[in-house]
Amino acid sequence: MTALVDTNLLTDLKRYGAANVSACFSCGTCTATCPLVSNDSTFPRRMIRYAQVGMRDRLLSSKELWTCYACSECSETCPTQAEPSEFMAAARRYAIATYDRTGLARAMYTRPAIGTFIGVALAVLFALFMYSGHGPQSVGSRDIFGFIPEGLIHNLGIAAMVIVFAAGLVGVATMARAVSREAGVSLRSVLGSRAALRRSAGALWTTLAVETLGQRRYRNDCLSDAAAQPWYARRWFLHAATMWGFLGLLAATILDYGLSVAGIKATGTPVPIWYPVRLLGTVAGILLVYGATMLIVQRVRGRERSVRHSTSADWTLLALIWITGVTGFALELALYLPGAPAWGYWVFLFHVAIAMELVILAPFMKLAHAVYRPVALFFLALAATPETQIKEGA
């Protein structure tokens, strides 16, 4: 297979944060150090080599790019301070920007001022759009959907989901095609027979249940973290709490809407704390806010090497998640406080605008790893299953 050489690759990657990678002289210490390296997945040295010789396609089609959890152990041991961990993070940003055809991700990653402007402008636009259709603020009882009509939010949400789905699908399809080619995985070997389907189902289980929800590799990555930190402050737990919280809130929102459609409970109607959907939302919200707050605190302190270098992309994502979680609780407070304070309406408007922004920007920022990583893990899980299973069952 011929590989095209991109002479600008290294320069490009430096714009995404791989500032010191030219210092690498390929000694391999980082690969020997990385807790996630196995015989058939050697990184980060191989990735750095691809970048140095301009093998852009090889770099972008490497599933290992997404299996690194930025623990920085490789950077600790690098004799030339080439910061291989920073390189891996920069290469993931570069990949997200490359898969995005709109150019928005590139602008947000390489021009922090423009990224900040886009973030603020989008939130303001969402808020103004919703406010343009506003109704009265009821006094004495809280009627948030009398203020901003539920139908308006619903339609805006649908529009945001369509954009996200279209942009995300193009990126994921491009990435999956590149990785599957490199890994020698064809559609037939994934879906072509009952044995292939069994193998794919097993890989899917490993990807979604064991790795994504269970965070197995992340927990292994954090073994060195274990001695230094209590469990509730370890990187894998904070990442998991934020992710579980995010998914829990998504599930609670969908369930609440489902109850409304089924005519069981109108959205926004006050219910007791133990009402299942509210309970799920409250627990998920606590996890989300806890995880995001701790991740922000660790980045501000910068004690661990893994969080010493933060980019605007890191801050933007954490800020949007944190604001969404905190304003969600503030809204809950306003809904259940006696006297129904008027500030609740403005918190509601702000909360929905930021949540919409978080959703619509997902394919263009760091949050995109929530899809790219499981795709890469799926191919990794497939590679770990003996091909003979297909042949035997075919």
Ligand code: SF4
């Ligand atoms: S990044 Fe550092 S440790 Fe890794 S191969 Fe290069 S010089 Fe060696």
Ligand code: SF4
């Ligand atoms: S940051 Fe951690 S997981 Fe990633 S390559 Fe370095 S040692 Fe491995």
